Amino acid sequence: MKPYQKIPIRDCGEPLVPIPRDRLAVVSPHPYQQLGAPYGDRSPFFVREGVLAALLEAQSQLERDRPGWRIQIFDAYRPIAVQQFMVDYSFAQLARLRGLDGRSLDEQQRQALLAEVYQFWAQPNRDPATPPPHSTGGAVDVTLLDPIGDPADMGSPIDEISPRSYPNHFADSDDPLERDYHANREHLHAILHGVGFCRHPNEWWHFCLGDQMWAWLRNVSVARYGGVE
Ligand SMILES: C[C@@H](N)C(=O)N[C@H](C)C(=O)O
Numbered sequence: 001m002k003p004y005q006k007i008p009i010r011d012c013g014e015p016l017v018p019i020p021r022d023r024l025a026v027v028s029p030h031p032y033q034q035l036g037a038p039y040g041d042r043s044p045f046f047v048r049e050g051v052l053a054a055l056l057e058a059q060s061q062l063e064r065d066r067p068g069w070r071i072q073i074f075d076a077y078r079p080i081a082v083q084q085f086m087v088d089y090s091f092a093q094l095a096r097l098r099g100l101d102g103r104s105l106d107e108q109q110r111q112a113l114l115a116e117v118y119q120f121w122a123q124p125n126r127d128p129a130t131p132p133p134h135s136t137g138g139a140v141d142v143t144l145l146d147p148i149g150d151p152a153d154m155g156s157p158i159d160e161i162s163p164r165s166y167p168n169h170f171a172d173s174d175d176p177l178e179r180d181y182h183a184n185r186e187h188l189h190a191i192l193h194g195v196g197f198c199r200h201p202n203e204w205w206h207f208c209l210g211d212q213m214w215a216w217l218r219n220v221s222v223a224r225y226g227g228v229e
């Protein structure tokens, strides 16, 4: 169990609402839908009402700071079946990357790979006391787009299972390019932190507001968003 999962949840009942495409950029086609993730009739581009308000405020702040720049949503709401699909997919990808056949691993190899996956992905847990962050509508995976519409170079892609994903991975680098990656990550963080989000300790792109991880990182005793199926 991760420490944030011990935080009690008192759901405030806010609805999930669609992310307006005319006001916030989204990755399209959606990467997990393209992989065949089982969304059923749900869409990844929904968040809780309070999260949408904060994202819109962050977008306005970004426009004031850097005209023409936009926040781009890579992923938001995730049904638990999709969480399971993506954990299985990431496990198979990681095994392949290591030259292993994911279906014929011994138990020790399986556990070691799973531990790496769970450094980055939450468990697809159906217990209402420990929902995966994205299943609450209180978590988003985001990056920045420059005025041309190109993603800012953050030095590693979203969802990479590697130390390069740690927010401060390039913080102490002397390489000017890597210093730029860090500055881009810091700018993304500053914009979202300024409107109330907290960043995942291992992922430069994952931000939360109102869920258990947020409450734990903010030292708040109760989370206001639980799982929504
Ligand atoms: C790996 C990334 N896409 C992500 O969302 N990670 C968090 C922790 C999650 O699975 O909830």
Ligand SMILES: [Zn+2]
Residues within 6 Å of the ligand: 134, 139, 140, 141, 205, 206, 207
């Ligand atoms: Zn995330």
